[in-house]
Amino acid sequence: xxxxxxxxxxxxxxxxxxxxxxxxxxxxxxxxxxxxxxxxxxxxxxxxxxxxxxxxxxxxxxxxxxxxxxxxxxxxxxxxxxxxxxxxxxxxxxxxxxxxxxxxxxxxxxxxxxxxxxxxxxxxxxxxxxxxxxxxxxxxxxxxxxxxxxxxxxxxxxxxxxxxxxxxxxxxxxxxxxxxxxxxxxxxxxxxxxxxxxxxxxxxxxxxxxxxxxxxxxxxxxxxxxxxxxxxxxxxxxxxxxxxxxxxxxxxxxxxxxxxxxxxxxxxxxxxxxxxxxxxxxxxxxxxxxxxxxxxxxxxxxxxxxxxxxxxxxxxxxxxxxxxxxxxxxxxxxxxxxxxxxxxxxxxxxxxxxxxxxxxxxxxxxxxxxxxxxxxxxxxxxxxxxxxxxxxxxxxxxxxxxxxxxxxxxxxxxxxxxxxxxxxxxxxxxxxxxxxxxxxxxxx
Numbered sequence: 001x002x003x004x005x006x007x008x009x010x011x012x013x014x015x016x017x018x019x020x021x022x023x024x025x026x027x028x029x030x031x032x033x034x035x036x037x038x039x040x041x042x043x044x045x046x047x048x049x050x051x052x053x054x055x056x057x058x059x060x061x062x063x064x065x066x067x068x069x070x071x072x073x074x075x076x077x078x079x080x081x082x083x084x085x086x087x088x089x090x091x092x093x094x095x096x097x098x099x100x101x102x103x104x105x106x107x108x109x110x111x112x113x114x115x116x117x118x119x120x121x122x123x124x125x126x127x128x129x130x131x132x133x134x135x136x137x138x139x140x141x142x143x144x145x146x147x148x149x150x151x152x153x154x155x156x157x158x159x160x161x162x163x164x165x166x167x168x169x170x171x172x173x174x175x176x177x178x179x180x181x182x183x184x185x186x187x188x189x190x191x192x193x194x195x196x197x198x199x200x201x202x203x204x205x206x207x208x209x210x211x212x213x214x215x216x217x218x219x220x221x222x223x224x225x226x227x228x229x230x231x232x233x234x235x236x237x238x239x240x241x242x243x244x245x246x247x248x249x250x251x252x253x254x255x256x257x258x259x260x261x262x263x264x265x266x267x268x269x270x271x272x273x274x275x276x277x278x279x280x281x282x283x284x285x286x287x288x289x290x291x292x293x294x295x296x297x298x299x300x301x302x303x304x305x306x307x308x309x310x311x312x313x314x315x316x317x318x319x320x321x322x323x324x325x326x327x328x329x330x331x332x333x334x335x336x337x338x339x340x341x342x343x344x345x346x347x348x349x350x351x352x353x354x355x356x357x358x359x360x361x362x363x364x365x366x367x368x369x370x371x372x373x374x375x376x377x378x379x380x381x382x383x384x385x386x387x388x389x390x391x392x393x394x395x396x397x398x399x400x401x402x403x404x405x406x407x408x409x410x411x412x413x414x415x416x417x418x419x420x421x422x423x424x425x426x427x428x429x430x431x432x433x434x435x436x437x438x439x440x441x442x443x444x
Contacts, residue, residue: 003393003394003395003396004360004365004367004384004392004393004394004395005395005396005408005415005443006396006415006443006444007396007397007443007444008395008396008397008415008417008441008442008443008444009397009441009442009444010398010439010440010441011209011440011441011442012209012439012440013437013438013439013440014209014210014211014437014438014440015161015423015437015438016158016159016162016211016213017119017120017158017159017160017425018158018159018213019045019047019102019113019120019157019158020045020046020047020153020154020155020156020157020158021155021156021157021158021159021213021216022158022213023213031149031150031151032147032148032149032150032152033146033147034059034144034145034146034147035144035145035154036143036144037058037143037144037145037154037155038140038141038142038143039140039141039143040137040140040218040227040282040283040284041135041140041198041216041218041227041228041229041282041284042105042106042108042134042135042140042227042229043105043106043107043156043157043198043216043218044058044104044105044143044145044154044155044156044157045102045103045104045105045154045155045156045157045158046058046102046104046145046147046152046153046154046155047100047101047102047115047152047153048100048101048102048147048148048150048151048153049100049101049150049152050098050099050100050101050114050115051148051150053068053069053070054068054069054070054148055067055068055069055101055146055148056068056102056103056145056146056147056148057103057145058103058105058110058143058144058145058146059143059144059145059146060105060132060134060139060140060142060143061132061133061136061142062080062081062132063078063079063080063131063132064077064078064079064080064146065077065078065079065103065105065110065128066078066079066103066146067101067102067103067112067113067124068101068112069095069098069101069114069123072094072095072096072098073088073093073094073095074088074089074093074094074095074098074101074112074114074123074124075087075088075093075112075124076088076103076110076112076124076126078126078131080131087124087126088124089123089124089125089429091429092122092123092124092427092428092429093123093124094123095114095116095121095123096116096117097116097117098114098115098116099114099115099116100114100115101113101114101115102114102115102120104157104190104191105128105134105157106157106190106191106192106196106197106198106229107134107135107190107195107196107228107229107250107251108128108129108134108135108195109125109126109127109128109190109191109192109196110125110126110128111124111125111191111192111430112124112125113426119425120160120425120426121426121427122191122426122427122429122430123427123429124429125191125429125430133226135227135228136225136226137226137227137284140227156282157188157190157198158188158213159188159189159190159200159213160188160189160190160191160425160426160434161188161189161420161423161424161425161434161435161436161437162186162187162188162189162200162202162420162436162437162438163186163189163402163420163435163436164185164231164232164233164304164354164405165184165185165186165405165407165418165419165420165438166184166185166186166233166234166235166306166356166405166407167182167183167184167407167408167409167418168182168184168185168201168235168236168237168279169234169235169236169308170236170237170239171236171237171238171239171307171308171309172308172309172310172359173308173310173357173358173359173364174409174410175409175411176237180205180207181203181204181205181206182203182204182206182409182411182416183201183202183203183204183235183279184201184202184203184204184211184407184418185199185200185201185202185217185233185234185235186199186200186201186202186420186438187199187200187232187233187249188200188216188231189425189433189434189435189436190229190433190434191426191430191434192430192431192433192434193252193431193432193433194231194249194250194252194433195229195250195252196229196433197229197231197249197250197433198216198218198229198230198231198250199216199217199218199219199229199230199231199233199246200213200215200217201213201214201215201216201217201235201278201279201280202214204418206416209440211438214279214280215278215279215280215281215282215283216282216283217235217246217282217283217285218230218282218283218284218285219246219250219270219272219284219285219287220284220285220286220287221248221270221287222270222287222288222289227284228248228250228251229250230246230247230248230249230250230270231246231247231249231250232246232247232249232303232304232305233245233246233247233305234246234305234306234307235278236307240275241273241274241275242272242273242274242275242276242278243271243272243273243307243337244271244272244273244274244278244285244287245269245270245271245290245305245306245307245316246269246270246272246287247267247268247269247302247303247304247305248266248267248268248269248270249267249303252267266301267301267302267303267321268290268292268301268302268303269289269290269292269302269303269305269318270287270288270289270290271287271288271289271290271337272285272286272287272288290305290316290337291338291340292305292316292318292320292330292332292340293332293340293341293342294320294330294342295342296342297320297322297330297342297345298322299320299322300321300322300324301320301321301324301327302318302319302320302321303318303319303321303353304317304318304319304353304354304355304405305317305318306318306355306356306357307337307357308357310364312335313333313334313335314333314334314335314336314337314340315331315332315333315343315357315364315387316331316332316333316337316340317329317330317331317355317356317357317366318330318331318332318355319352319353319354319355320345325351325373326350326351327349327350327351327352327353328345328347328348328349328350328352329345329346329349329352329353329354329355329366329368329385329389330342330344330345330346330355330389331343331344331345331355331357331366331385331387331389333387343387343388343389344385344387344388344389344390345389346368346383346389348375348378349368349370349374349378349383350373350374350375351370351371351372351373351374351403352368352369352370352371352374352378352383353369353371353403353405354367354368354369354403354404354405354407355367356368356405356406356407356408358406358408359410364387365384365385365386365392366384366385366386366387366389367382367383367384367385367395367406367408368382368383368385368406369382369403369405369406370382370383371403372401380399381394381395381399382394382395382397382399382406383395395408397417397441398441400419400420400421400422400436400437400439401421401423401436402420402421402422402435402436403422404419404420404421404439405419405420406419407419414442414443415442415443416440416441416442416443417440417441417442418438418439418440418441419438419439419441420435420436420437420438420439421435421436421437421439422435423435423436423437424436
């Protein structure tokens with residue numbers, strides 16, 4: 001079985017980029033001043049027109065975090081009481097004919113932006129972990145934004161790109177459809193590594209292939225205080241509510257290795273249950289551990305959950321890592337999500353993730369993505385497995401850059417695939433993590 005589905009071809013690429021999420025501007029002031037900007041999570045932004053001297057600031061827990069552009073040079077300031085210190089990127093602080101100034105808080109990172117030639121460019125960034133607890137809910141409720149005299153806009157942070165895309169599904173794995181639209185969860189990329197991103201929900205029109213932002217999801221952990229932008233999420237409609245399975249990337253830092261021993265990362269999968277309409281608005285969800293079996297896998301971390309219920313049994317695809325970054329797909333099953341057993345794992349893989357369960361003509365197929373860092377013969381392709389994780393072929397589809405997921409749905413006129421690539425945004429200051437484009441494919 002070489003090809004499990006008809007060939008897929010790219011039919012569209014999209015890249016929504018917004019510092020302030022559209023449709024949810026909580027401060028839109030024609031005049032300046034300090035105005036309330038209460039937030040459910042540490043993901044907010046503000047923008048204003050650039051004039052001779054322009055500034056913006058966030059006020060959080062007694063700290064003023066400011067961004068300023070003067071004579072084309074961008075800087076940030078941190079003020080507590082009477083003490084102020086200035087932060088400026090040595091290499092990237094010079095802006096070229098900026099038309100707007102922006103400031104964003106994403107997780108623990110504050111970033112100063114300028115809009116140049118129609119695109120947002122990061123000009124300064126600072127990690128606030130040693131300054132203030134940005135994830136504290138009480139502090140976030142008292143957040144304020146300071147706008148210049150001519151005003152500006154502020155609200156929840158949007159995204160630099162979208163990745164880790166999944167269809168929102170029913171329990172049986174079929175895509176949820178309302179009024180002809182299908183729904184997606186995605187990782188909204190922030191200005192930097194994984195801890196600047198968060199989970200978002202989008203509507204997709206299968207006819208026009210247009211997408212529209214609809215919701216943002218944040219999470220409380222069972223073992224840590226605060227609100228986190230965890231992502232790589234699968235949203236499942238159960239009929240009377242929702243299951244939200246996600247990966248705890250929201251505070252991920254690559255673990256260190258000491259004396260040849262690997263350090264566990266704490267990266268794992270959590271599960272939320274709610275009857276709230278999570279397709280719309282902004283929500284903070286309480287989670288519990290989703291215990292994924294890794295017997296015999298020498299596992300230090302798990303991520304990328306995908307859930308399907310068939311014949312009275314839950315099946316959960318996921319990724320298990322032996323070290324960073326050496327990871328492979330796996331499949332678990334059981335009558336209850338709290339009591340799963342390992343059904344199989346593709347332990348011959350070393351850079352394969354995005355485990356996805358798809359029904360192909362009544363047969364459940366497990367798909368994944370072989371990254372370009374995989375072994376020879378296992379690079380840049382979408383492998384397919386049966387329930388024992390035995391290799392049964394590949395998906396015949398173009399393979400974008402980075403590690404695109406095989407997110408597939410059978411719709412009325414054939415197969416639709418929505419995945420992503422590794423194209424960055426936001427300028428050279430930010431490094432890895434600002435990707436990617438949405439890449440849409442259809443079956444031929």
